[in-house]
Amino acid sequence: MALRTLASRKTLAAAALGGARPLAAARGVATVALPDLPYDYGALEPAISGEIMRLHHQKHHATYVANYNKALEQLDAAVTKGDAPAVVQLQSAIKFNGGGHINHSIFWKNLKPISEGGGESPHQKLGWAIDEDFGSFEALLKKMNAEGAALQGSGWVWLALDKEAKKLSVETTANQDPLVTKGANLVPLLGIDVWEHAYYLQYKNVRPDYLSNIWKVINWKYAGEVYENAVA
Amino acid sequence: MAAFASALGILPSPPASAYPQQRWLRSVTREQRQGCRSRRYSKVVSYYGLTTPPYKLDALEPYMSKRTVELHWGKHHQDYVDGLNKQLATSMFYGYTLEELIKEGYNNGNPLPEYNNAAQVWNHHFFWESMQPEGGGSPEGGVLQQIEKDFGSFTNFREEFIRSALSLLGSGWVWLVLKREERKLSVVCTQNAISPLAFGDIPIMNLDLWEHAYYLDYKDDRRMYVTNFIDHLVSWHTVTLRMMRAEAFVNLGEPNIPVA
Ligand SMILES: [Fe+2]
Ligand SMILES: [Fe+2]
Numbered sequence: 001m002a003l004r005t006l007a008s009r010k011t012l013a014a015a016a017l018g019g020a021r022p023l024a025a026a027r028g029v030a031t032v033a034l035p036d037l038p039y040d041y042g043a044l045e046p047a048i049s050g051e052i053m054r055l056h057h058q059k060h061h062a063t064y065v066a067n068y069n070k071a072l073e074q075l076d077a078a079v080t081k082g083d084a085p086a087v088v089q090l091q092s093a094i095k096f097n098g099g100g101h102i103n104h105s106i107f108w109k110n111l112k113p114i115s116e117g118g119g120e121s122p123h124q125k126l127g128w129a130i131d132e133d134f135g136s137f138e139a140l141l142k143k144m145n146a147e148g149a150a151l152q153g154s155g156w157v158w159l160a161l162d163k164e165a166k167k168l169s170v171e172t173t174a175n176q177d178p179l180v181t182k183g184a185n186l187v188p189l190l191g192i193d194v195w196e197h198a199y200y201l202q203y204k205n206v207r208p209d210y211l212s213n214i215w216k217v218i219n220w221k222y223a224g225e226v227y228e229n230a231v232a
Numbered sequence: 233m234a235a236f237a238s239a240l241g242i243l244p245s246p247p248a249s250a251y252p253q254q255r256w257l258r259s260v261t262r263e264q265r266q267g268c269r270s271r272r273y274s275k276v277v278s279y280y281g282l283t284t285p286p287y288k289l290d291a292l293e294p295y296m297s298k299r300t301v302e303l304h305w306g307k308h309h310q311d312y313v314d315g316l317n318k319q320l321a322t323s324m325f326y327g328y329t330l331e332e333l334i335k336e337g338y339n340n341g342n343p344l345p346e347y348n349n350a351a352q353v354w355n356h357h358f359f360w361e362s363m364q365p366e367g368g369g370s371p372e373g374g375v376l377q378q379i380e381k382d383f384g385s386f387t388n389f390r391e392e393f394i395r396s397a398l399s400l401l402g403s404g405w406v407w408l409v410l411k412r413e414e415r416k417l418s419v420v421c422t423q424n425a426i427s428p429l430a431f432g433d434i435p436i437m438n439l440d441l442w443e444h445a446y447y448l449d450y451k452d453d454r455r456m457y458v459t460n461f462i463d464h465l466v467s468w469h470t471v472t473l474r475m476m477r478a479e480a481f482v483n484l485g486e487p488n489i490p491v492a
Contacts, residue, residue, distance in 0.1 A: 059452040096401045152348055153403035153424035153442070175402035196403075196443035197452065205307040205444065 029076045031069040034062050035105055043113040047217045049202045057108070060197055064100030064176070071097055099176035103156055106191050112219035122220040126189070126227040133168040143170050145211045148194045158182075159190040159223065163230045187230045189223040279317040280330070280353060282310050285360035292365060295460040300448050308444055309356040316349035330354045331429060338430035351425040355405060355438060362437040364467035371468035375475055378484060382417040390462055392419050397458040403442040406458075408471070409433035410478045434478045437471050 037057055042050030071093040078086035112118035121137050122130060134140040140159070148157035151172050156179075158171045164185045171182050179188040192214060199210035285305060290298035320326045325333045325346050334354060337347035370386050371379065383389035397406040400421040407420050409428045417436065420428055428435050439445075439461050446457035 055451055063452070092401065155402075196447060200444060200447040204303055205311065 029072050031072055032065055032101055034065045035108065037108050039111075039113050039116070043115075044111055044118070044217045047114075047213045048111070048199075052197075052199065052201050055201075056104075056193075056198060061101070061104040064097045064104065067093065068097035068101050095181075096176050099178045099181075102178045103176055103191055103193070106188055107193050109222050110190050110192075110219055111214075111217050112222070114216060117221060118217040118219060119215060120220060122224050124224065125231070126220070126224040129168055129227065140170070141215055144192065145208065147172055148192060148211045149208045151194055154195040157192050157194055158186075158188055160186040161189055161227055161230055163187050166231055187226065189226050190218065279320060280313050282313045283357050283360070285363075287363075287365050292363060292465055295449075295464045296363075297449050300446070303448070304440075304445060305356070305360065309353070309360075312349045312352040312356065316346065316353055319346045319349060325350075334427050334429050338427075343425075348425045351427045354429075355425065355427060356440070358435060359405075359438050359440050361470050362439070362467055363461070363465040364469060366464075367467045368462060368464040369468070371471060373472070375468060375472050378417055378475065389417075389419075393462055394455065394458050396421055397439065397441055398455055400441050405438050406441055407433075407438045408436040410436055410475070410482055412482055415482050415484055434474075434481060436474050436478065437466060439466075 034057070037053070040050075041053040041057070044050075044053060071090050075087060075090050075094065078090065121127065127137070130137055130140050134143065144157050144159065147170055151157060151174075153174065155172055155174045155177075158173065158179050160169050160171045160179055160182070161167070162169065162183065162185045168189075169186075171179060171186065173179060173182060179186050179191065192211070194207060194211070199207065203210040203213075282305075285301065289301045289305070292301060323346055325337065325344075328336065330350055330353060333346060333350045337344045337350055339347070370376065376386065379386055379389045383392060393406065393408070396419045400406060400423075402423065404421055404423045404426070407422065407428050409418055409420055410416070410433065411418050412432055412434065418433075420433065421441075422428060439458065441454065441458075446454065450457040
């Protein structure tokens with residue numbers, strides 16, 4: 001995940017402007033930055049339109065990043081002051097916006113243009129583990145499609161690895177809750193955004209079509225690497 | 233009551249329906265032939281029908297596009313109706329009114345399977361009637377007085393409504409409700425399908441904050457959507473009628489002490 005410190009960014013900005021060093025720079029709150037996509041906005045067409053990708057990245061993800069950073073700065077100020085009610089009050093904004101940043105950062109890596117190997121089913125260890133835990137790769141897709149379609153409101157459907165039990169499972173989380181809220185041992189191998197903003201411009205109310213098409217651009221190689229690192 | 237009625241007098245068109253429920257039950261007659269006997273049985277089964285917004289689908293342009301209403305009403309709302317009817321075919325809730333179903337089905341925060349569809353059918357119907365072409369502006373008469381009493385001013389109410397709508401994380405609804413106990417108007421947000429009916433509040437108007445409600449027209453700009461709703465779409469006419477009905481359950485006046 002792209003991490004950089006507010007200190008360096010603000011210091012650079014301050015230096016460039018010849019202005020005074022901002023207060024936050026002295027403390028160096030570690031903020032996050034919007035990661036670049038590893039492909040062009042239009043590279044996932046026709047499965048996901050370029051317009052959706054652009055808005056999703058430049059507007060939605062960027063807003064989670066901005067609001068998360070804002071909440072972190074407010075948290076830092078509240079902690080410094082010892083303002084307990086303010087610290088507690090910030091938790092929902094941190095969970096929502098921080099979760100939004102975490103989830104989308106994973107999501108972008110889960111996708112890949114078809115020309116670069118997107119949609120190629122998992123091989124080796126992850127492939128075998130899927131067969132063992134779900135019966136077959138097709139059975140896993142069916143399960144994720146069904147759980148994703150049934151999710152009420154906004155949220156995510158995940159292929160999760162319990163790194164202690166070394167077992168795969170399908171999980172859903174509401175809104176921007178990251179997978180870790182479902183269990184401390186759960187590692188996200190694959191997360192699919194089922195917020196309406198992820199598909200509405202193209203698929204309208206038909207979420208199941210979005211879900212069945214997204215498999216064409218899933219980066220199973222990445223999921224396999226995460227899996228192998230986690231079980232190693 | 234008199235105050236609301238006087239506000240009503242200056243408003244142009246009559247409501248689509250002050251008692252929507254009467255239009256909600258659609259009857260289907262199913263004829264069955266039983267075994268070898270020639271006697272015909274007639275069984276009446278009632279399911280919910282999709283109610284129509286009280287205006288043309290393009291009447292809310294440019295603040296809500298025809299395409300948005302077509303999909304939102306014709307697909308999303310319809311899907312909730314179909315989903316509910318499918319469940320009711322084998323449900324203990326068959327024959328309940330929607331309000332009863334929503335109250336019972338909420339099950340103290342552990343919603344039963346029928347709850348989501350039932351609440352969304354109700355919420356959407358209520359939403360279509362919360363809007364009108366040439367809506368927005370400021371309410372008048374008793375509604376305005378009540379808003380001023382409970383929010384300080386109409387401007388305060390408008391700001392609180394927008395702020396509250398923007399603070400909802402994820403999908404859901406923002407509502408103007410009448411609180412029974414406190415006997416005052418209040419702005420509340422609910423997640424996903426949740427209806428304030430389950431908490432005993434009386435809904436006065438609502439705005440859909442699911443992304444499907446605004447994404448085609450406003451993309452991620454929920455603020456613009458909410459602002460246009462309150463400035464140009466909300467039907468203060470409907471609000472007035474609903475306040476009049478609500479007053480049958482909540483006494484909003486000063487305590488009336490009988491003299492003798
Ligand atoms: Fe998203
Ligand atoms: Fe809706």
